[in-house]
Amino acid sequence: MANEKKIDCVLLGLLSHEELTGYEIKKRMDTTLNFFWSASYGSIYPALNDLVNRGLATKREDTNSKRNKQIYTITENGRDYLKKWLSLPVEKDELRYETLLKLFFGSESGEEQALIHIEAFEKKIQEALPYLLHAETILNKVLNEDAAHKYYLLTVEFGIKTYQTYLEWCREAKKLLAGG
């Protein structure tokens, strides 16, 4: 019970809003959930089939489209399963930053190398932040149109605040490197 596969819960969560194909699910994850969760096709497609086998979702072919398109819909059992998982305590929040790992061992490779990693990190964050700020603007406009928007905004605010802090840290880290 405590060990529901995370991928199942993400899929059901996304399907709880709307019917989706595996491909669309992957796209949603790569845009909206990207900064705090990710999944690969190698886990999405098998998990979707598994959801159907367990009666948590149904699958139908899209007859409108000429493509080989499987549309997945959440069932009542699926909705119950999702709600149950949402009510359980969080098992794990994990940050896994290779940048910090390389920095931690920085004395083996020297200041120049460390600086390169900090600046690459800084650039990556600077590029990602505008998307979050844009999402914030949109969500604030449509906040009252859907109860879900408030919860999306909550996660976006998390991203904005932490990314801004990352950029602050980059500036201070560069100073510490140079002056220490």
Added chain:
Amino acid sequence: MANEKKIDCVLLGLLSHEELTGYEIKKRMDTTLNFFWSASYGSIYPALNDLVNRGLATKREDTNSKRNKQIYTITENGRDYLKKWLSLPVEKDELRYETLLKLFFGSESGEEQALIHIEAFEKKIQEALPYLLHAETILNKVLNEDAAHKYYLLTVEFGIKTYQTYLEWCREAKKLLAGG
């Protein structure tokens, strides 16, 4: 080349400072690296044996101790391998927060549930932050004793800044939840 196993690099990084047993490595990771990297015994022990087979580390039994204790030492090849990895660009920085995932789907379970997850997160961070602040104090004192300390401090400052931001977000998130 671009795909060195991360576990190998962490092990070599830790061994580059001092000789260690698998158990000691796990302890170091659970304390020092914990907030930005983690590894399980199931990856540590096989990887250590693998490092020995590839000539990147040597293994010897501790004859002083009565225990079944294997001490691992980095070789010159191991040091080269580590340096090479440190010079390569970072492949992936990943944040995987189940708390944000559950919050994102919060409209399915309601405000009370969301509040519970935020407060559990807040508590976890409040408990972890003092350890980072303590590490900061210590490292600032011994900063000039070892070139590596500056790099440790860099990662600790990252942790402190982001954790403080997390706590700030928790307060605002609770307000947004209640008032929205």
Added chain:
DNA sequence: AGCTTAATATATCAGATTGATATATTATAC
């Protein structure tokens, strides 16, 4: 001394996940 619990120490494995690769069709741009 004797007993219990915590800490030290290594090993293994099922299950979950990634990242890469393969394959094919349809829409878009030039």
Added chain:
DNA sequence: GTATAATATATCAATCTGATATATTAAGCT
């Protein structure tokens, strides 16, 4: 007309986690 990008699904080796098993030694208590 044709090259390229986007849509769509599937599969698999390699990796890693979390759990479990096993055993020894140190520390605390009475």
